[in-house]
Amino acid sequence: MEFKDLEIFQLVAEKGTLTAAANELNYVQSNITSRIRKLEAEMNTPLFNRHRRGMSLTPEGKKLLTYSKKILLLTEEMKNAVQTNKEPSGKLEIGTVETVIHLPKILSSYIKKYKDVDLSVFTGVTETLVADVLHHKLDGAFITEMDIHPDLLSHEVFQEELVLISDTHVSTIEEVKEEPILCFSKGCGYRARLAEWYKDQNITPKKIMEFGTLETILRSTAMGLGVAFVPKSEVKQMEKEGLIQFHKVPEQYSKIKTVFIRRADTYLTPTIEKFIETIEANK
Incomplete structure (x- = not known):
């Protein structure tokens, strides 16, 4: 054969x-x-x-x-x-959640330095990306930290604070609880954290509306369609401009890490090794 x-x-x-x-x-x-x-x-x-x-x-x-x-x-x-001295080259397929704030800087630094690498980036929610890495569909992925599968290795990228946001007409936390939740599909780490807080508060969401992009979620929130749980770094400017307002959520639910995962049992090629070094250099 x-x-x-x-x-x-x-x-x-x-x-x-x-x-x-x-x-x-x-x-x-x-x-x-x-x-x-x-x-x-x-x-x-x-x-x-x-x-x-x-x-x-x-x-x-x-x-x-x-x-x-x-x-x-x-x-x-x-x-x-057996090609230990080989320069990074060939295909590199990376997955990511939508809200990795340092991602453009990481990708730009890597592509400029290693021009022989054909880099592709795919977006998705954390659970889907984990499955794709486990099944060798992706070489690695940026995800929201979770209980890491034993077949994976993780590299911390940065820590993020999540905030619950609404339009400016929702003033109290009690009013927030009555609003629809605007979020990504199931498998999103941010959605899971908000669901955990709601459960601990014995709150049953009146309605959950799923969206495909962060931009749509933010615009819909500003228009008064509901509330969303998102990285603070992504919405600071909107809050300054008076388009939305923040609502405090306890730290145990709002502090979250973004990590880069890869399979533990695959050979660390120069292509992926240099990508991890680029992540470390751009934290």
Whole structure:
């Protein structure tokens, strides 16, 4: 069995057709077909169901896909491990929650210094980002600190203070409790902290409204749509301009850390190592 056979197998599984896989690899379709048949012969079992719409994995094919991903990942790590003097290069895929205040500075410093790195940044809520790092979909991610999974390592980035904000017409904490909560989807660390405080206060939110971006949450709050629990650094100027007002929440709920996570069992490549050094330099 050759590594290339596994790569082709994975691509056919992803694309769903031999034609799409052949186009992606710039191969003739007959080459792809013969490689798949060879792999099925070696495994002594059909790996794909063939139908009019294309190809889908058999139960045995799904099992092989799991092992194939692990094998190819270890192969890539093996190559990186023996190239210890290699300058940072290649793809680096990083996830982040929306409110990492130092992120533009970190990314700018890194990209300017390591021009051979193809850096991509994806946003999401903490729980989703953790899952993506665990499943090797991301090389690392900036998240709100939580109980870190044993397969992950974390590097502290900075500590943040969260504030409960409303428009200027909501004056008391009792009025705040009656307002709808404006927040990100479930899995957001800020939302989890606010929910913890509400639970400890025996408060049941009247309504929860989910939004996709921080900017929309802030604008909607200023317009009187509800209240939000957000980093103070993001809303200081809005408060100075009289667009919103702050409401005090006990420190045990409002103090929160942002950390950078990565898998503990993957080889620390120069590309990710230098990224962590850039984080440390820009705290």
